[in-house]
Amino acid sequence: MTLADFLDRIAADDGIAADFAAICDTGGRLQGTASAERGFVLMEERLAMLGAVRKEPVAYAGWHCRDARLIDVATGRDLACAPLLGAASTPAEGLVLDSMDCGRGVPGDFSGAAGRAVLARHEYPFSAGTVHRRVKLAAAQEAGAAAFLIVQPEPGIGPVSGSSGRAGGVGIPAMGISAEAGALLAEGRKVRVTLLGEDHPATTPTLVLDLPGRGEQRVVLSAHLDGHPLGESAIDNATGLAAALCLARAAAPVVAGCARGLTVCIFGAEEWALAGSKAWLAQLAPSRRAAMAVNINLDSIAGGPSLTALTSGFAMLGPFMQDAAAKIGRTLRTHQPLMTNSDHANFAACGIPAARLIAGFDEPGSALRYLLTAADRRAIVPMDQLRTATVTAGAMLWEALNAPDEVMQRLRAAS
Structure with missing residues (x-):
């Protein structure tokens, strides 16, 4: 042939x-x-x-999410969100945190992030200069952030998903959110973050x-x-x-x-x-x-x-x-x-x-x-x-x- x-x-x-x-x-x-x-x-x-x-x-670090919610405390409004795969859990009652916009969210952008729910921007993933979400999440965690929210940039699409890469290790709650939710929280709002997940051994x-x-x-x-x-x-x-x-x-x-x-x-x-x-x-x-x-x-x-x-x-x-x-x-x-x-x-x-x-x-x-x-x-x-x-x-x-x-x-x- x-x-x-x-x-x-x-x-x-x-x-x-x-x-x-x-x-x-x-x-x-x-x-x-x-x-x-x-x-x-x-x-x-x-x-x-x-x-x-x-x-x-083969084995991998499995994880199942039972609940994921993001609420704007002032209005009680549920904001569109999607948990990052394998992300760390909050307490059952959630965490009430101040949001903080950290712009692009590359290492160095998270000054003052300790104890806050930080926002970072999701980037088009297939370019030479892209900074991956897990790099941003790691930088936020190192800076002491209490939760990580990655913002889908395009309105009308809803939240972005992705992996946290935690694989059962130490981490912080992490979610993807919509452009609309990101625009609201960029103003600096008090939010309740609830993420209840379970780690477990799994095979694929x-x-x-x-x-x-x-x-x-x-x-x-x-x-x-x-x-x-x-x-x-x-x-x-x-x-x-x-x-x-x-x-x-x-x-x-x-x-x-x-x-x-x-x-x-x-x-x-x-x-x-x-x-x-x-x-x-x-x-x-x-x-x-x-x-x-x-x-x-x-x-x-x-x-x-x-x-x-x-x-x-x-x-x-x-x-x-x-x-x-x-x-x-x-x-x-x-x-x-x-x-x-x-x-x-x-x-x-x-x-x-x-x-x-x-x-x-x-x-x-x-x-x-x-x-x-x-x-x-x-x-x-x-x-x-x-x-x-x-x-x-x-x-x-x-x-x-x-x-x-x-x-x-x-x-x-x-x-």
């Missing part, structure tokens, strides 16, 4: 739209909920049509479909299933899941003749500070990790007009992927410094060349600004973007499956 034949199979696959819709139908897929369970059942059924699927569960499935090639090496194609409860987790990451299924269908009949095999991994607990893939990689035999030639991680690949490869510090990986895209007339952006914003980062930490494919990088006006909100629903995903991104990813996958060993070995060089 030629590259053109392989890509024709991908382009002609009508299943991608049906898969995308079915994944969105399962809901937001918050890890530990029935919605996520439905998603894993669906993905296992789809992958099992192509070969034997192994279920390799990892679905693994292994399709051998001629050699021992594997190309790992990954996507995460878990999401957030506010919407359908459509961009993040029904797009990556649907593309992974499409690429696996195209590769399954031909991979036995390729230089290396294909391993498809569907991870959970990605939204919990990448806990699922980290634990899965840690429990593998060293020989199994050593056989991984490259990781292509599909996460939020539609919703913006361009596709970018985040290449995790591997100097030769960007040109390799750009050359593959250029063979089919596609332009691919690259960003070389490591960004720890998806499962590729855990592969890179193991010395495995790894890239995240993502739409909308450095495009803050794209639909990716709706990630982690109730607006992340299927209606904002143009199907032509998803198809185009999947074909482009297919060109990279084909090259990774068939490139000479010496080419793949060079990818391990870091900058």
Whole structure:
């Protein structure tokens, strides 16, 4: 089979739209909920049509929220909020605190925050200069803040979600809030913060479909299933899941003749500070990790007009992927410094060349600004973007499956 034949199979696959819709139908897929369970059942059924699927569960620090409320004390008004996953609890009666606007909320902005409920701004997450919410939360906690409120900047969207990264450790109550709530509290108000959560041991499935090639090496194609409860987790990451299924269908009949095999991994607990893939990689035999030639991680690949490869510090990986895209007339952006914003980062930490494919990088006006909100629903995903991104990813996958060993070995060089 030629590259053109392989890509024709991908382009002609009508299943991608049906898969995308079915994944969105399962809901937001918050890890530990029935919605996520439905998603894993669906993905296992789809992958099992192509070969034997192994279920390799791993542990992560689970957490369940029983109540989360934010009240403006002066008016008694409930303000729209969403607890950050794993955040520390308040006393049962809540905490009455003065709010304090700390602007962007980067380290250094929290002077005078001790004992207050501090506000920080949620940033478009996919830009080179973005300061991640967990960095802001850590800075607020270090400054002695009693609670942390991260503000969704766009009105009419509701609160933003996300992970606290606490994983059962020390922390402070933390919530995402809406732009409207942020505008009110920026004036300096007295609020009652109530967040009642329970830490507990938990496991997440990892679905693994292994399709051998001629050699021992594997190309790992990954996507995460878990999401957030506010919407359908459509961009993040029904797009990556649907593309992974499409690429696996195209590769399954031909991979036995390729230089290396294909391993498809569907991870959970990605939204919990990448806990699922980290634990899965840690429990593998060293020989199994050593056989991984490259990781292509599909996460939020539609919703913006361009596709970018985040290449995790591997100097030769960007040109390799750009050359593959250029063979089919596609332009691919690259960003070389490591960004720890998806499962590729855990592969890179193991010395495995790894890239995240993502739409909308450095495009803050794209639909990716709706990630982690109730607006992340299927209606904002143009199907032509998803198809185009999947074909482009297919060109990279084909090259990774068939490139000479010496080419793949060079990818391990870091900058």
